[in-house]
Amino acid sequence: SQTIHQWPATLVQPVGSPLSLECTVEGTSNPNLYWYRQAAGRGLQLLFYSVGIGQISSEVPQNLSASRPQDRQFILSSKKLLLSDSGFYLCAWESQWGVAETQYFGPGTRLLVL
């Protein structure tokens, strides 16, 4: 069966520090991968998605970036964190075989920027 992992689970970082959040998927190949952010009272917002290694699409301009160095690894990064980057970051995967697919979410990373 497929599983999705995220780490770390929680993170407290000072403003201006770098960030690296990791997401890995097991049990599937060539998944579509997504990064979402859940801010308080604002629902889930798509940040990035990827349909393959090295292929990243950004939905929201910001100081975050994403990379997909391996088929089942998706990384969210920042060179300098802002207070507004605080939130709950969720990674999701879905099968590549068409739009009528379900997305499955990881446990999330709670980020607090101070």
Next chain:
Amino acid sequence: AQSVSQHNHHVILSEAASLELGCNYSYGGTVNLFWYVQYPGQHLQLLLKYFSGDPLVKGIKGFEAEFIKSKFSFNLRKPSVQWSDTAEYFCAVKGSQGNLIFGKGTKLSVKP
């Protein structure tokens, strides 16, 4: 732009009460609709989904949702809630890029 509206921010019910959570979407194409649930301290997980066919969709734990195309709605229902249904519920529609567009969520608190 595609969007999803959930009418209630916080719903408080007593056990055995009936539940209906509203969801409206704006999207002109073929819709794929989802309800996800996030129990306290747990992953976001799929409750039910609609892709095509019967507009009345049954999900896990006794939940169901009805797709009404003319009203652009996909309301979630359960005839009798339990304390264990306390969670946050999110409605979502598949966007043109394949991403999910979520509503802001509805927190459900069930009093024992």
